[in-house]
Amino acid sequence: MNIVFDLDGTLIDSAPDIHHAVNAALVGAGLTALPFAQVRTFIGNGAPVLVERCLAALNADPAMQAQVLQGFLDGYSENHAKTVLYPHVFEVLESLQAAGHALALCTNKPTRATHGALAHFDLTRFFPVVVGGDTLPRRKPDAAPLLHALAQLPAAPALFVGDSEVDAATAKAANIPFALYTEGYRKTPAEDMNAQNIFNDFRQLLAIVDAST
Structure with missing residues (x-):
């Protein structure tokens, strides 16, 4: 996947x-x-x-x-002193990668800052494909960045994982199923965000992916 x-x-x-x-x-x-x-x-x-x-x-x-x-x-761009990984993110990414799933990143964060954050948290290993906010002329919620990321992965069913209204709109525009992480920066009630799956603990994502494959 x-x-x-x-x-x-x-x-x-x-x-x-x-x-x-x-x-x-x-x-x-x-x-x-x-x-x-x-x-x-x-x-x-x-x-x-x-x-x-x-x-x-x-x-x-x-x-x-x-x-x-x-x-x-x-x-x-290189300042991560107050930034933290959400709980269980690293172990879940390890599990997903070990299970053979292809992973990519699609963010509106500038590319330089994105790669700085990935390196700081040792996440670069998980994401051979990174689409930043300045990779293309258009940013999320336009579908183009997400579709650009998926085009660089093997042909397979897809899932977009995000936390915000922007992410939900991007998934809808790209016609890709959306999994909503509720502990991020959304302002809208989770049930109103057009998410096929909703989770508040990253370990729950493993079951979501298993059920989607």
Whole structure:
């Protein structure tokens, strides 16, 4: 089976580091820092949209987008001090790989930061295929990134694993079954997210995959 994973809010809880880096960029540009709970709701559509939402929340000049975005990217790409793996992620990825499933990553996180996070947590070994937020001209929830990832895997039934409304919409657009991890960054009730499977413990994903193959 081909299993494609989202990253932020699905495999790793990176919101604290994202919050720190975006606030450093905002303050560096002469703007005001934003609270963690607010920034957390801005995660999911990629770095440009994150910065755009932060500027809008501050009623700041949209022309500051490029400056703040670059500051965020420079400060965040190799910063993982506050980021953690969700429980049981590593062991489950090991089990899925050992069982012969083909794994890939499809995230709106910039590619440089994505590879930095994978290396930091020793996850690179699991993902020969990585599609980042700047790999293609279009990002999730467009179907193109997910389909691009699947095109690089062997022909087989597929499953997309994610945590957010963006991921659910991406799976629907690509006509791929969706498994929702409920402990990430979603804002919508789980039962309203068009997920074929819902789980709150990564060990449950093994049974979901077994039932899908």
